[in-house]
Amino acid sequence: MKLAIMQPYFLPYIGYYQLIGAVDVFIVYDNIKYTKKGWINRNRMLVNGKDALFSLSLKKDSDALDIRDRELAADFDRAKLLNQWQGAYRTAPFFKDTFPLLEEIVGFQDPNLFRYLFNSLRMTCAHLGLRTAFKISSEIPIDHSLKFQDKVLALCEAVGAREYINAIGGLELYDADAFRARGIEFKALRTRPFPYEQFGQAQVPYLSIVDLLMFNSVAKLQDVIADNYDLVRGAHSESSGLLFQA
Template sequence: MKVAIMQPYFMPYIGYFHLIRSADLFIVYDNIKYTKKGWINRNRMLQNGKDAMFSLPLKSDSDFLDVRDRMLATDFDRDKLLNQFKGAYRHAPYFSQAFPLVEQIVCNEASNLFGFLHHSIVRTCEYLGVSTEIRVASSIAADHALKSQDKVLALCAAVGASTYVNAIGGLELYSTEAFREQGIDLKFIKSMPFEYAQFENDFVPWLSIIDVMMFNPRERIVSELIDNFELA
């Protein structure tokens, strides 16, 4: 069984969904430290021909809390965020097809950050035709006090993984030999570059999956783009 493990992100780029697609089981971390300057609650969209940041506002809290312990800000204005997306993409060719999903995700009433992100990942996978099983890390019987590679190995062992798939950026973080000793094949996924028309602008790559959905029909994403990766 192929297993992939990753922390949750809000409407990440298509490579995140390539990772999920490549696996039989995707484990999403809830018991991992929230990183303030990472991509957990923010991403990039196209605005006036350039990339622009969007984000989920969070309640002020300790920087040492796990993602599952962080909360969305009580004054999070969901309509304001939706209007940002409308302003950026209302003239995109597949706005009417993709926006209902975006609206459903943003209007989710969950106040817990992880719950909100988990819902967004599951719903987006459904839209993209990705049927990989998704499990929450803390629900798996493993030693969650472990860190980095050791924690990954423990989770893989707990679910009976034969292959672990990681993002290509982790090449220097993991030891093929350490995985081999546990009877696990280590693979890395690489998203292949592709372009599509973004109005009449120069193409801006690797934006949020929202951008892909706004400029490409769901049929093309499901039949072609979601499989646009290779394993090494």
Template sequence: MEAAQTVADAGPDIGSGLGLRVAIMQPYFFPYIGYFQLINAVDLFIVYDNIKYTKKGWINRNRFLQNGQDCMFSLPLKSDSDMLDIVERELAADFNPRKLLQQLSGAYRRAPYFAQTLPLLEAVLLHDDKNLFRFLEHALRKTCAHLGIATEFRVSSTIPIAHELKGKHKVMALCQAVGAHTYVNAIGGMDLYEPQEFRQHGLELKFIRSKPFEYAQAGADFVPWLSIIDVMMFNPPEIIQSTLDQGFDLI
């Protein structure tokens, strides 16, 4: 519908400030629509590669709809130290992407936008790279292109800062290194970051909160916040675009 340099319509309020708007996140596997709203709402999206892999998090797994119920799908990983960064993790040697593709295809074959979404799933799942970070970054870029999101991507380790920094200090260093004016974070960051501290470093801090987004699925009861796959399978491009542009509040 790969990543270019600008965002077309950034949504409510976000264009009111001057300067570069930046978001920084670890990569996730086919994340929910709020993740893509965040990417769409900024000029530059920095994706973490040199940050610790979070075990039992959402980096390499998500939820899809099967027979009206939410089910988990995941990328199996090679057994390794829990202390490694995302870029140091590898997919399991026995990972069978065609089996996962078959599982997702079987679940959504009767969805109204299955034919439009299947080529994206094929391009992502059949990507020939066993490195976890590169596999996920490729998936994010491909999905953004499919959704019409034109935000520029940067990989965190390529930005010249003191990479031993942690938490908010690393976030602010990355923002300053790329000349950001505004840092936009997911709503969960409200418990972690203080606007005044960011202002002291020349940065405006904003949080993005997704509005409820309900649509017709295959089951009797709506299951919210599934993988973006579910959104793409059941919604026309114009509805998805509207939700990406306007289906959130900035606070």
């Protein structure tokens, strides 16, 4: 069984959905510390040919809290966020296909940050036809005081994973030999460039899935999610860090 584990992000770039599509089970962290100024509650969109941030406003609280303990701000302006997207993309070729999805995602009324993000993830995956099984990290019976690689390994073993796939940055974070010692193969997913037209201007790459949905059909994105990446194996420690195509 192939497994990936990630923290939730708000409408992330296409590599996140490629990771979901590449595995049988996708575990979403809820009992992990919220990262300030990361990508959990914000992402990038296209505005006048340049990248610009959009975000979910959060209630002021301790930065030490887990994602599941954070909440949206009481004055989070849903209409303002929708207007940002509408202003930027109303003439995009797939705006009419995409905007109703965004309205439904943004309109979700639960103020809990994790549940809001998890809902947006599941809705976007359904729109893209991804049917990977989701699990929530805190609901899996392991020692949740474990950290980093030890926690990942425990989660892998708890669900019976024989292959663990991480984003490409995982090559620097994890020891492939430690996974092999537990009978688990470690791989990392590297997204290939995906050029597409953005109002006839030079492409601004790696924006939120919102941008890709505005300029590409779902059928096209399904092909990109399924095929437009490489799986890379971490080398044995004695191999001086060489990588091998999977």
